[in-house]
Amino acid sequence: MVSVLIADDNSVVRAVLRDVFHGAADLTVVAEAANGVEALELAARHRPTVTLLDHRMPLRDGLSVAAAIGAFSRVLMLTRSAEERVVLDAVRAGAHGFLVHGQFAPAELLQAVRAVAGGESHLSPSAARVLVDAVRTAPRPTNHYGLSTREREVMDLIARGLSNADIARTLVLSPKTVENHVNHIFAKLGAADRRAAVSRWTPN
Incomplete structure (x- = not known):
């Protein structure tokens, strides 16, 4: 059984999400939590498998508690904003997913x-577009280890924690291509696993 914590300050949104999972x-x-402080407290208490976390909430916003909640639960951001800063900050904070309201059906949730x-x-x-654009414009290591352009794109996404x-x-x-x-x-990095590859690829 996958346990879920819903954190959103809008009671209507929480009710709709609750019905989807029913x-x-x-x-x-x-x-269910109505603010960031409550979300962190409930995550520590219940240790849900997944926390659905809105980024705009009272007391503490979702981005400010995402990393702390990540110690107890996997974080799936569920918000109305796809601004570059919000997406990148969420990924950096350890979010495993990012869904934008209006861009998914209940089945996809x-x-x-x-x-x-x-x-x-x-x-x-x-x-996804924000993340790809950030990867393509970010400074890359001077030593590309012989990786092709596509392989460098894949490696940059690996370094950001994305699965195959x-x-x-x-x-x-x-x-299969991935x-x-x-x-x-x-093989080109001489790495046995993702952790070793990221360590070699990411500049110190």
Whole structure:
């Protein structure tokens, strides 16, 4: 059973989300929070599998508590904004997913929660575009280790914590193609796993 904490200051939004989860046999809402302070307290108390976290809330906003909540739960940002700062700050804080209201149906929300609960990532299209643009414009290591342009894009997304499945969705590639790129990247970097690859790729 995947347990879920809903954190949103809008009581109507919380009610709608609660109804979405009501019909899912493998998902259960264990608590609801109306502000960031309450979200952090409830996450520490219930240790939900996934926390749905709005970024604009009273007392403390979602971005300011995302990293702390990440010690108890996987964070899926669920908000109305796809501003570059919000998306990048959420990913840097450890969010495993980012959904924008109006860009997903109830079925996709359930799919996203299950994906995040399983250790994968899930992004709305606008959030994915922000992340790809940031990766493409960010300074890269001087030493590219012989990686192709596409392999460097994949490696930058690995360094941001995205899973193979989410990289495939973000770059519009097949999962097999991403897997092949990752294998080539590891070979060129002389890395046995993602942690080693990120350590070598990311400048000190």
